[in-house]
Amino acid sequence: xxxxxxxxxxxxxLAGLGCALLGIYFAVLGNFHFALxxxxxxxxxxxxxxxxxRNIKGRTEIQGAFGANLDSxxxxxxxxxxxxxxxxxxxxxxxxxxxxxxxxIAVSTIRLSYFNIYGMIDKKTYRGLxxxxxxxxxxxxxxFEGLFTHTLFSIILYVVLMIMPILNxxxxxTYKFDGKWVxxxxxxxxxxxxxxxxxx
Numbered sequence: 001x002x003x004x005x006x007x008x009x010x011x012x013x014l015a016g017l018g019c020a021l022l023g024i025y026f027a028v029l030g031n032f033h034f035a036l037x038x039x040x041x042x043x044x045x046x047x048x049x050x051x052x053x054r055n056i057k058g059r060t061e062i063q064g065a066f067g068a069n070l071d072s073x074x075x076x077x078x079x080x081x082x083x084x085x086x087x088x089x090x091x092x093x094x095x096x097x098x099x100x101x102x103x104x105i106a107v108s109t110i111r112l113s114y115f116n117i118y119g120m121i122d123k124k125t126y127r128g129l130x131x132x133x134x135x136x137x138x139x140x141x142x143x144f145e146g147l148f149t150h151t152l153f154s155i156i157l158y159v160v161l162m163i164m165p166i167l168n169x170x171x172x173x174t175y176k177f178d179g180k181w182v183x184x185x186x187x188x189x190x191x192x193x194x195x196x197x198x199x200x
Contacts, residue, residue, distance in 0.1 A: 009053035009067050013074050016045030020078040027086045034198040036139045042078040043132050047182055079131040080108025091154050107165035126174045129167040141193055159177045170171050
């Protein structure tokens with residue numbers, strides 16, 4: 001098993017897992033700005049591992065299969081567990097937020113299980129909204145947190161985070177952001193990191 005640590009895409013995936021863990025850690029502490037920075041970098045590493053894997057020559061089928069499974073399991077942490085913990089923490093761990101947290105984790109697990117079996121509709125199209133988009137939208141939404149009272153924004157956050165799972169499981173076609181879009185994501189992540197560091 002240790003041999004898979006020599007595979008650069010897997011190292012990239014694990015770096016993303018570390019960022020997601022930091023995001024969860026800061027969310028529990030109530031430092032939501034740093035939490036979002038962590039998960040945004042996890043998203044960037046998630047995009048990066050696939051790009052690296054597609055451009056490495058000589059990877060075996062076993063390495064590819066292992067990497068795909070590793071990536072999928074890490075996605076559950078980054079895009080399922082993280083937003084669930086974020087929601088619970090922002091809701092001050094009120095039991096009313098537990099159903100929402102469960103839905104976020106359950107839907108991410110269902111979507112990734114479906115994707116692992118059926119894949120994409122075609123090379124450019126997903127069925128439903130990809131779950132990495134959830135935290136990208138969450139980070140943008142949280143920019144407006146200061147305009148509302150904590151109670152009101154917690155309701156807004158809850159509602160928005162419950163709309164996303166519907167879109168994740170919907171039969172709608174969504175475009176796969178790939179290729180040059182990675183430069184847009186890099187700019188977004190760096191920009192949001194600077195903004196949230198300044199706000200914090």
